[in-house]
Amino acid sequence: MLSYVLKRLLWTIPTLFGVTLLVFSMVHLTPGDPAAAILGDKANARSVADLRAKMGLDKPLYQQYFIYINHLAHGDFGRSANSNEEVMTEFLDRFPATVELSLVAMLIAVFFGIGAGIISAVKRYSIFDYGSMFGALAGVSMPVFWLGLMLIYFFSVKLGWLPVSGRLGYEFDIEHVTGLYLVDSLIAHDYAAFWDALKHLILPAIALGTIPMAIIARMTRSSMIEVMKEEYIKTARAKGCTRFQVIFIHALRNAMMPVITVIGLMLGSLFAGAILTETTFSWPGIGKWLVNAVYQRDFAIIQSTTLIIAIVFIIINFIVDLLYAFINPKIRLS
């Protein structure tokens, strides 16, 4: 087991290296001089040269890369060209909102996706099966931002049940502990704020969760169908297990292995997928901030965000692999 973990850990190094290289070369792939771009049209040659020197752009490329890596290793992700704030500070201000949205979306996706997948597999070729599998295909085809707007239109504009946008009503103030409002409001025993945060969260989470839910449902169904054909399912039935026991004790655990891998893969991309949902719902996460950075060619922000999300993505995949190994006795015990 330990050797498996180490080997898996070792595999992430070249990937990390590649991602830093990619992110580093972004600035240099961009047409035009980044220093000139930052200073704008009115800058004179001298101040451009000064900034180039300050940014280290006058050094050879490989040296610049090592300087970049060195900074990263010291936790220095650079400063925003526009606000001159530390990128990391700005990022950490916004990231919890994205994490909270993504986690809740994933929770919804996992719960309903696995549920629908199991029912479809067990009641194969039933109306429910056809319906939910068509629904899953529709879900994969859904433009998230449009779904979000439609949800806003029906539940907020027409019915007035839920807030249109934002994360929390102005009348509430929650002390930041984790940055996740649902958790922070519970810590503060402020249930009104919790309820309000939940109401703000529910629509964006449904919108963001739709695609993963559809994918999970399809995966679960096909995996369950595969597993239900196995001999040990017959053994369990021959023992006198109830249908419930056969499905939930004997089939589900084995069927979940490929599904868990997919869930892990999607959790990482969910942070990125949140960009669209956040724009739709004016959710104060990293999405809008990143898109603005692209308009303003604020490379430090784009580079750092990409790098951090890639690292988070790699870490999540690593954890998922460990989890996979843990539920699979064959890997756990070897």
Add this chain to the structure above:
Amino acid sequence: MSNLVEIRNLQTYFYSDAGVNHAVDGVSFEIPQGKTVCIVGESGSGKSITALSIMGLIDPPGRIVGGEILFEGTDLLRLSDAQLRKVRGRDISMIFQEPMTSLNPSYTVGYQIDEALRLHQKHLNKKERFEKVVEALDLVGIPDPREKYREYPFKLSGGQRQRVMIAIAMACEPKMLIADEPTTALDVTIQAQVLDLMKELQEKKGTSLLFITHDLAVVSQIADEVVVMYRGHIVEKASAEELFNDPRHPYTRALLHSIPRPGVTPRKSQLDTVDDTVDYLAFPKEIR
């Protein structure tokens, strides 16, 4: 001698776009108390479907369309799902051909035996069940049963897995054990050991055994009664002795002929085969 099981005119059909497959078509036979009945036949003859029908494990597109399966006088086909579940594993158990895939890879050996006890012997507590599981493992000849309790199936050899399967099936001391080609996937030496084990357990516990195989050598070792199936029908029923000494049906004769024997040089220097072109159902349908 009384019959534990009487099967009357069993019909199990499979439905598809291409038409109806009469997998088991009017099969009748008896399984006497404490005896071993072998069903012999080539693959596709309906022998496994017959076994699964007794267990009530026929899934769509298959369906039992007619007949009776009397177990101690009760027709199993008339029982509800819940009633049938109580019979499965407690009164009738089954083991399968593929020991490599018959055990759930995600649970320990002990858990999987224990499960049968939890389902059918609810009066036992955890400690008692543990002791019974260890006893069962010991009984089927697994060394170090206390350690093996916590082992996962992938750590065991094929023969050991089949022993575990037998332990699961015998855990509740059923009145009948159905074994669907339990030795086919095993090495020859292991085959003999597993067969010996089954015979030994049967004698000890007085279990009736329905043994399904295509291997006549195995039949000669363990059968009291033999049922020969061909394309969903029974072509011959006889005691093992009669069958081997005086096979009556042409198909049975062809089947027996196809066994290579030491010392006998096959004609035309090739092994005898059952002739595919002959329709054996054209002969008298059932001989007993």
Add this chain to the structure above:
Amino acid sequence: MEPFFEFIKQYRKNRAAVFGFFIALALVIMAIFAPWIAPYLPADQHLADRLIPPMWDAGGSAAHLLGTDDFGRDLFSRIIYGSRISLMVGAISVGVSLSFGLVMGITAAYFGGKVDLFIMRIVDIMLAIPAILLAIVIVSILGPSLYSAMTAIGIVGIPTYARIVRASVLAEREKEYVIASRINGSSNLRLMFAVILPNCASPIIVQATMGFASAVLEAAGLSFLGLGAQPPTPEWGAMLSDSLQFITTAPWMIFYPGLAIFLTVLGFNLMGDGLMDVLDPKLKEKG
């Protein structure tokens, strides 16, 4: 012709797939005949007719089937012309992904060893960054425009194709017909592209169809963020992002362009699903 008819027969069994095919067909017809179908030019502004609702709503008029936007442009016409952009985005993005993915996948599988390791490392690195984020990075390098978006989506798709091509070439490489062709003295290039590749077509066709769907979806997403097609281009995603402030007053401006995206993507996905049923049933079982 025989296998083709067999293919049609099998495909027709999946009714959803037939539905998908007709959506795609309708889209192609819309794109080709846009000037004849659309009553107005997409950029025509009728300032007197601003924010008219669809014709079946109160206040709607037969002159504007799906109503007009805040500049008085006919929504129906814009959506019709928008199909040209979506089809172009899909075709070009898939073209980029497919051509690079094919070459990388075949090279990796055919030569194996270090070449394989190197190429698959690049693929892994690209997959380590979530697709939409990688697309945003590429757009930020190239500057926001429809062409940047297409390029970005094309590049982002490469690893998926490379993996699929590699896997199917690996499966074919050791088969007898390849060895026979090698013995007959076929060159590497001939073996790779003329002998092996045609036998790997099924999964690639399926992936290209589904990839077309996701390219349309991603392009609409980038345009919605303002990183793709720029106004006044009648791109469906861009039309949505221009209409956000009208969600309470003129919801049709949001409803119909989004529906167009959804149906287009659904159509190609259904087609891909149907093709998978016919061409690659084993893949389907795996999910």
